[in-house]
Structure formats: C-alpha cells, structure tokens
Amino acid sequence: MSTFRNLVKPYMLWMGIFIVIPMLLIIFYAFTSEGNSVITVKFTLDNFIKFFDSVYIKVLIKSLQIAFVTTIICIIVGYPISYVIANTSSKVQTLLMLLITIPMWINTLVKTYAWISVLSDNGIINSLLVKLGLAPISMMYTDFAVILGMVYNFLPFMILEIYTALAKMDKGLIDASSDLGANKVQTFQKVIFPLSLSGVISGITLVFLPSVSTFVIPKLLGGGQYMLIGNLIENQFITVGEWNFGSAISLIMAMIILISMYFTRKFDQDKVENGNKKEVKHA
Amino acid sequence: MRTLIKFENIVKEFDGTLVLKGINLEINENEFVTLLGPSGCGKTTLLRILGGFVDQTEGKIFFEDIEISNVPAYKREINTVFQKYALFPHMNVFENIAFGLHIKKQSKEIITQKVNKMLRLVGLDGYEDKVVTLLSGGQQQRVAIARALVNEPMVLLLDEPLGALDLKLRKEMQHELKKIQKEVGITFIYVTHDQEEALTMSDKIVVINNGEIQQIGTPIDIYNEPENRFVADFIGESNIIEGKMIEDYLVTFDEQNFECVDYGFDDDEAVDVVIRPEDIDIVTPEMGKLKGVIRSSIFKGVHYEMTIETPYRDFIVHTTDFSETSKEVGLHFFPEDIHVMYKMGTY
Numbered sequence: 001m002s003t004f005r006n007l008v009k010p011y012m013l014w015m016g017i018f019i020v021i022p023m024l025l026i027i028f029y030a031f032t033s034e035g036n037s038v039i040t041v042k043f044t045l046d047n048f049i050k051f052f053d054s055v056y057i058k059v060l061i062k063s064l065q066i067a068f069v070t071t072i073i074c075i076i077v078g079y080p081i082s083y084v085i086a087n088t089s090s091k092v093q094t095l096l097m098l099l100i101t102i103p104m105w106i107n108t109l110v111k112t113y114a115w116i117s118v119l120s121d122n123g124i125i126n127s128l129l130v131k132l133g134l135a136p137i138s139m140m141y142t143d144f145a146v147i148l149g150m151v152y153n154f155l156p157f158m159i160l161e162i163y164t165a166l167a168k169m170d171k172g173l174i175d176a177s178s179d180l181g182a183n184k185v186q187t188f189q190k191v192i193f194p195l196s197l198s199g200v201i202s203g204i205t206l207v208f209l210p211s212v213s214t215f216v217i218p219k220l221l222g223g224g225q226y227m228l229i230g231n232l233i234e235n236q237f238i239t240v241g242e243w244n245f246g247s248a249i250s251l252i253m254a255m256i257i258l259i260s261m262y263f264t265r266k267f268d269q270d271k272v273e274n275g276n277k278k279e280v281k282h283a
Numbered sequence: 284m285r286t287l288i289k290f291e292n293i294v295k296e297f298d299g300t301l302v303l304k305g306i307n308l309e310i311n312e313n314e315f316v317t318l319l320g321p322s323g324c325g326k327t328t329l330l331r332i333l334g335g336f337v338d339q340t341e342g343k344i345f346f347e348d349i350e351i352s353n354v355p356a357y358k359r360e361i362n363t364v365f366q367k368y369a370l371f372p373h374m375n376v377f378e379n380i381a382f383g384l385h386i387k388k389q390s391k392e393i394i395t396q397k398v399n400k401m402l403r404l405v406g407l408d409g410y411e412d413k414v415v416t417l418l419s420g421g422q423q424q425r426v427a428i429a430r431a432l433v434n435e436p437m438v439l440l441l442d443e444p445l446g447a448l449d450l451k452l453r454k455e456m457q458h459e460l461k462k463i464q465k466e467v468g469i470t471f472i473y474v475t476h477d478q479e480e481a482l483t484m485s486d487k488i489v490v491i492n493n494g495e496i497q498q499i500g501t502p503i504d505i506y507n508e509p510e511n512r513f514v515a516d517f518i519g520e521s522n523i524i525e526g527k528m529i530e531d532y533l534v535t536f537d538e539q540n541f542e543c544v545d546y547g548f549d550d551d552e553a554v555d556v557v558i559r560p561e562d563i564d565i566v567t568p569e570m571g572k573l574k575g576v577i578r579s580s581i582f583k584g585v586h587y588e589m590t591i592e593t594p595y596r597d598f599i600v601h602t603t604d605f606s607e608t609s610k611e612v613g614l615h616f617f618p619e620d621i622h623v624m625y626k627m628g629t630y
Contacts, residue, residue, distance in 0.1 A: 172369035175336050178356040179363045180383035180434065190382070194373045 029247035047248035056232065056249075063229040064256075066143065066218075067211035070150040074207045075200060077151070078158035082199075085159075086166035097163065104156050112220045115149050116140070119221070141223035149217040157206035165199025166192070201268045209257055229253055284311040286348075287437065287470055288333065293342035295328055295494075302328050304494040305342070310438075310472065310487075315464050317473045317481040320491035321517070326474045327366075329491070330440050333472070334363050362431035363440040367447070368423045370415040376402075376426050377411035383434040401429035404463060421452045428463070438470045445480065457483050478518045482506060490514050511627045515557040522563075522598050526556040526623070534623055537573065537595040545623035555624045560588070560601040562620035571613015573598075580608055 033044045050056075085096045103111065118124045119139040126136040139145055169192065177187040215230030222228075229249065236246030288310040295303040302325045310316050318326040331337040333344060335356030343352050351359060362383070370379050380401055384394045402408050405425035410418075415426060424444060431439055441460070445453045461484045464471045475481055481488050482502040490497040490505065490513075498510040509515035512523055526536030531546035536556055548554060568574050575593035586601045591614060598614060606612065 170367070170369065172365050172367055173371060175334075175356070176363070176365055176369035176371070177382070178336075179334060179361075179365075180430070181357050181386045182382075183355075183357050186386055190386075191371060195371075 026247045026250055029244050030251045032244060034242070034244055047245050048252070050245060051249060051252060059227050059232050060229055060252075060256075062227070063212055066146060066150070066228060067208050070147055070154065070211045071204055071208045073147065073151050074155050074158040075203065078155055078203065079162055079196075079200070082159050082162035082166055085163055093167070097160075100156050100159050100163075103152075108153055108214075108216055109220075111153060112149055112217055115145070115152065115221060119145055119148075140221065141226065143222075145221040146218050146226065146228075149221040150211050150214065153214075153217065154207040154210060158203035161203035161206060162196060162199040165196040169195050198268055201264050205261060205264050208260065212257065213253060284313065286310070287312045287314075287346070288472075289345040289348075290329070290333075291343040291345065293329065293332060293344070294340045295325070295332065295337070296340045302494050303332075303339070306491075306494075306496060308489060308496065308499070310470060312437075312470060313468055315461065315471045315473065315484055315486045317475060317485040317488045318491055319475060319478060319481040319488050319517075320497075322476055324491045325494040326476075326491050327442055330363075330442055330472065330474050333438075334361055334440050335359050360436055361438045361440060362434050362436040363442065364424075364427045364431050364444045366442045366444065368427040370423055370426055370430070372416050374415070375411065376407065376413050376415060376418070379415055379426055380430045380433050382430065387434075397433050398429075401433045404432070404466065405429045406459075420447050421456065424448065424456065428460075432463070432467060436469065438472060439464075441471060441473045443475055444473075445475075445477075453480070460484060482518070490517065492517070508622060509557060509624060511624050512555045512557075513627060515555070515622070515624065520560050520599055520601075522558045522560065522596075524556045524558070524596065526554050528552045528554050528623060532618075534621065537593065539573070541572065541621055542618040543621040543623055544619050545621070548623065548625075553626055555626055557622040557624060558598075558616055558620055560599040561586075562616055563598060563600045563602075564615045565589075565591075565600060565602055565604065565606060566613045566615045568611050568613045571615050573614040575612060575614060577606055577608045577610050577612060580606065 030047055031043050031045070033042045033046060035042075081100075085093055085100075088096065116123070120126070121136060121138055121140065125139070129136050173191055173195070174187055177191045178184075182190060213230045215228065215234045218226050218228045218231055219234075233246050233249050233253070236242045236249065240246075286309050288308075290306050290308040293303050293306040294301065306325075306329060318329060320326045328337060332339050335351075335354065339352065343350055345351070346360070371382065374382070377398055380398045381394050384397060389397075398411070399408075402411060405428055407422065407425050407429065410422070410426075415423060418426065424447075427444070444460075445456050448456060457480055460471070460473075473481075473484065482505075485502055487499065488502055488505045489499050492513050498505060498514045500508070505514065505518055509518060509521075515521045515523055524536045526534050528534050528545075528548040528551065529540065530550055531548075532543055534541055534543050534545070534554065534556060573593050575591040575598065578590045578592045578597065580587050580589045583601075586603050587605060589600045589602060589606070591598045591600055591612065593614070600614070
C-alpha cells in the first residue's frame with residue numbers, strides 16, 4: 001500500500017507548483033495594494049471595493065447573461081440530438097458520437113477564426129447573400145456572433161453528457177412504462193426525461209462554467225469593444241497591468257463559479273438525499 | 284373455462300433465425316400457465332409478443348376473440364412483471380405502484396386506496412416512502428408485482444420473476460404468487476426454465492423447445508406422461524431407453540419383453556421408453572425384472588441417487604433405503620411405471 005501511496009507524490013508536487021502556488025499568489029495579489037516589496041506588504045480590500053462599480057457590475061451581468069443564453073441554447077439543441085443518437089443502433093451511435101466529438105480535437109482559437117471567415121462582412125454567408133441579390137447582413141461583433149461561437153464550442157460537452165445519461169438508461173424501464181399504459185409522450189415526460197436530468201445538469205456545469213469565463217471567443221467574434229468578465233481580467237493583467245485588481249476579479253469569478261456549482265450539484269442530489277432521509281425515518 | 288388468449292401460428296424471426304416456428308396456443312381465463320423451456324427456446328419472445336414489446340413476423344394473437352396483433356403495448360389489458368423488475372429508480376415504492384393509475388388519471392383518493400391494498404397484498408405495508416433501489420431483491424420483486432396488479436389487468440405476464448432470488452426466498456415467493464393468483468383471480472402467464480417451479484405453481488404447463496411447443500398439459504400429465512424424449516428429459520430425471528412396441532400393452536427393450544399400459548402404436552414401431560428413477564424399486568436379484576450392480580450411491584437429503592449398471596445401460600434409481608455399492612441387485616417396476624413415447628424426429 002505505502003508504495004502505491006508514494007506514487008501520488010510526484011502529482012502532489014506538480015499540483016503544488018502549478019495549481020496551489022499560483023492560486024495562493026492570486027489570493028495574495030487580490031488582498032494587497034500595488035507596489036509591494038519583500039519588506040513592506042500592504043493588505044487592503046480596495047481591489048474588491050473597486051469592482052463594485054456599475055461599469056464592472058454591468059460586465060459581470062452581461063457575462064452571466066451570455067453564458068445563461070448559451071447554456072439554454074445548448075440544452076434545446078443538444079437534447080434532441082442526444083435523444084436521436086441514443087435511439088440508433090450501437091454501430092451508428094459510435095459513429096455519430098465520433099462526429100460530435102471530432103470538433104473538440106481542434107483548438108478553440110482555430111475554430112473561432114473559422115467562424116470569422118463565415119460571419120464577416122465579406123465572409124461566406126454575405127458573399128452568398130450578395131450573389132443571390134440580397135443585402136448583406138452585418139453579423140460580426142454582435143451578441144449573436146459571440147453566442148453562436150460559444151454554442152458551437154461548448155455544445156459537444158452538453159451532447160456528450162445527455163447522451164451518456166440516455167444511453168445508460170435501462171431500456172426495460174421504457175417497456176415497463178408502456179406496459180403500464182403510458183404512450184410515447186407520457187413515457188418521455190415521466191420516465192426518460194426525469195432520468196436524463198442528471199446528464200442535463202452535468203452538461204449545464206460543463207457549458208455554463210467555460211461560457212462565463214471564456215475570453216477568446218468574445219474577443220474574436222465580439223471585437224475589441226466587447227467586454228465580458230474574461231476579457232476584463234485579461235485586460236487587467238496584459239494591457240492595464242493592474243495585477244492586484246485582476247486577481248480580485250478572478251477571485252470574485254471563482255466564488256461565483258463555486259456557488260453555481262454548489263447549487264447545480266445540490267439540485268442533482270436532492271432527490272437521492274430526500275429518499276435517504278425518508279429511509280432512515282422508517283427504519 | 285372461457286378462452287381468453289389465442290395464439291395462431293406465431294412465427295418470429297430475428298436476423299434470419301427462426302425463434303418461434305408457428306406457435307398455436309390457447310390460454311383460458313383464470314389459469315396459471317407456465318411457459319417452460321431451456322434458455323433460448325423462445326418462451327420469453329412469445330411473452331414479449333403478447334405484451335406488445337416485440338412484433339411477430341407472422342401469425343395472429345386474439346384477446347377475447349379480438350385480434351390485438353397491431354395494438355400497441357400501452358393499450359393492451361395486460362401487465363408485466365419484468366425479469367429485472369424494471370422499477371423506476373426516480374420514484375419511491377408508492378409512486379412506482381401508482382404509475383399506471385396516474386397515467387389513467389384516477390383520483391388521488393382512489394390511487395391511495397388501491398396502492399395501499401396492493402401493498403398489503405404483497406406484504407409491503409409501510410414501505411410506500413422507501414427508495415426502490417435500496418430494497419432487497421425480494422422486496423423489489425413484490426413492488427414489481429404490485430405495480431402490475433394495481434392496474435387490475437385481465438392477464439399478468441411474469442418473465443422469470445424469481446430468477447434473481449435465493450432458493451429459500453424463491454420457494455416462498457412461488458407459494459405466494461400462487462396465493463396471489465387465486466386471490467385476484469386472473470390469468471397468470473409465467474415464463475421459467477425451472478421445471479420444479481413450473482410443477483409447483485401451474486395449472487397448465489407449455490413445454491417449449493427450439494421455438495416449438497413440445498407438450499401442453501397439467502403438471503401431472505407432463506411429469507407422468509411425457510410426450511417425447513425432450514419433455515421426459517427436461518422435466519425431472521429419467522431413464523430414457525430405446526425400445527420397440529411389439530403390440531398394444533407389450534414393449535421390448537434390453538432384449539426383454541415388458542408389460543405396459545400404452546397402446547395405439549404400430550406393431551414393431553421404434554419408441555422411447557421412460558422409467559422415472561423413483562419408480563424403480565431395488566429388490567433381490569431373483570425378484571427383479573432386470574439385474575444389475577450398484578456402481579455409486581449419492582446421498583441427496585431425502586433419498587439416495589444410485590447408478591445401477593446392467594448389461595445394456597446404467598439406470599438411475601432414487602431410493603430411501605441404503606444399499607452398499609458393488610452389490611448385485613434386482614430392479615423392479617410395475618407396468619404403469621413404463622411410459623412409452625413416440626420417437627422424436629429431431630432430438
């Protein structure tokens with residue numbers, strides 16, 4: 001046993017250097033003011049107070065909105081696709097899931113650049129419109145472009161999660177439901193959908209979290225003026241050079257993500273836990 | 284008794300293999316019918332066709348003289364207890380049992396009343412709030428039975444429902460199922476590969492092999508008068524001997540003539556003869572119809588299972604009396620213990 005335990009040590013070292021120490025540094029920066037030296041450290045909450053300005057709060061709200069809309073679209077688009085895939089023969093399932101996951105092998109940056117050439121004023125769509133004698137539409141640098149880019153990038157995660165939940169469901173339950181008089185719609189409402197909810201919830205986690213913090217997609221498809229929380233943090237570190245404020249925003253983001261994860265998890269586990277409590281009461 | 288279900292020439296093909304080769308079967312009201320056969324014989328497929336989960340390739344099913352071949356599962360007045368129970372994991376015991384009633388939009392009071400009645404019937408009072416996934420196999424089984432019966436179906440299908448339970452629980456449930464069937468007074472169609480289970484519970488046994496019905500009869504008929512070698516071999520243990528019918532009431536095997544009670548065969552027709560191990564008595568060599576030597580004797584609890592070597596074959600004999608091995612003994616049996624069967628073409 002102890003030899004196996006020793007195998008963990010390199011990983012702990014790795015995680016310490018590349019995850020724990022940077023995190024501690026971010027916390028340190030967030031709670032100190034600029035211009036520290038080794039001898040003088042000035043702790044302060046100013047960086048956090050600065051964030052509660054309507055300009056920044058608006059950016060935060062906008063980020064949450066965009067992430068929320070992206071997640072909803074991913075559910076609406078992803079659920080039917082997952083459902084159809086899960087009901088095909090196992091050979092077709094493997095093939096379709098491969099097709100769904102292939103875009104995940106390509107770098108987000110590359111995929112987003114591809115969208116620029118599709119959406120831009122003289123891109124593929126607009127050239128087609130002009131050829132058909134229609135007026136071109138300006139699509140770049142809008143919420144539409146940003147949300148499209150995010151949905152495109154994060155949809156596979158949603159599909160994977162929902163598909164897994166649907167595929168591992170016991171098909172006998174569907175037989176049982178129809179045996180007890182439920183037609184296809186009722187079976188979906190009362191059996192299939194409730195049992196796939198856990199997949200939807202992990203899908204939400206996998207889509208919402210990256211959507212809320214991404215900065216590449218809004219930067220490229222939203223343009224230089226387009227500001228989401230990810231861009232704000234990036235700017236503080238790279239353009240403005242205010243590492244302390246940037247760290248504070250990062251911490252605030254981390255808190256928001258932790259809280260939303262806590263609630264989605266809780267929602268997922270609620271049913272089971274309720275059941276367990278009842279179990280104890282009776283026993 | 285009135286005929287409730289009629290299968291007419293049911294054929295089922297899966298990927299080019301014939302699973303059912305033309306099943307004709309009538310099932311009466313209020314009957315406990317068992318479809319018995321080895322795994323892969325097509326018995327579960329027949330049940331699933333009746334439940335509406337699989338479509339037959341050919342043939343018709345009638346329910347109270349109305350053809351239901353094209354009626355979807357959810358519209359059939361049949362409920363099923365599935366092999367792996369198929370309880371809804373996101374619902375508690377009460378919600379599982381109430382599922383069918385909810386679908387039929389019955390009132391809350393009626394649902395509560397009916398579900399409670401069912402819980403009492405299967406002995407699960409007070410379990411309504413429990414999570415089904417935390418119940419034991421036997422309890423899950425009872426929930427599955429209650430969930431099906433609460434809909435007051437005219438027929439209950441049971442697909443090897445006791446397969447996952449241990450021996451003691453299985454025996455208990457066998458009696459309980461029979462009791463429940465008598466109490467609710469509906470037709471039970473029960474699928475199993477366990478011959479003892481079939482003999483214990485059924486009013487009528489349908490023995491199936493290779494997608495064909497081998498014999499239909501009461502447990503006593505099936506056991507005492509097996510129609511062919513397969514049935515004799517599958518139901519209980521038997522000594523199956525190739526013989527020849529000399530004339531009515533006289534059969535010959537192992538170069539000896541024996542009186543029997545069978546008739547209606549052609550003279551000199553080749554037949555299979557069955558003698559059940561418990562019908563053979565061990566006597567002194569002079570008294571026996573056949574002579575042999577005890578080669579082995581295994582204690583089985585109530586009886587000893589002996590292998591007795593005769594010049595032509597080994598006989599299996601069940602006896603409660605102990606005899607030493609290597610002893611020369613006689614085998615005695617009465618004319619009514621000899622069952623003569625037609626030879627099977629395929630077996």
